[in-house]
Amino acid sequence: MCFYAPEQSLATVTAFAEERGWRAGPRYTDDETWRTCVARPGWGLVRQQVRSGRAEGVVVLSDLDAGAVRCDFMEQLAWFGTHLAFVAVVEVGRR
Template identity: 40%
Template sequence: MADYARCQSWQVGAGQSYTDDDGAVPPEGRPGWGLVRQQIRAGYADGVVVVTASVISSQVGEYRREIDWFGQHCGFVALLVPEAHRGRA
């Protein structure tokens, strides 16, 4: 993912890669995702790169809440694999 970010001419800070086990735990309950949000809130990061939307959440409502949160905090979410239509919540 860092290579993808660099190809977009985005800066990637040393040691600024966070991982979590995705799936059953909502995004706000995952330590790595929480650290990403802290970096955004503090102004140290502008966004996050994830492989697929399901890394954020496989639940449409949770996914939309996270996307909205990033929008409210002037952050972005970049997906390596484009999002398929996720339907309405």
């Protein structure tokens, strides 16, 4: 699985996964605020890992990390679903 969060929150995301016995994988972050997920380079790398079969999903700090707005988040969930992958959210609604 991959981790995706702001740089200062990667430790929180990693701890969340470790508490559940999940194996650590690549960590991705984006330095800027992007309007949509698909425009974020780090998020693109997460999706590439999933698409290639190297990751079963992603752990994010917030649902807002996986989608700038609710409809974007739902689009991301649908994309992960079509790839039989998951999105684990540490803290819902936090930015």
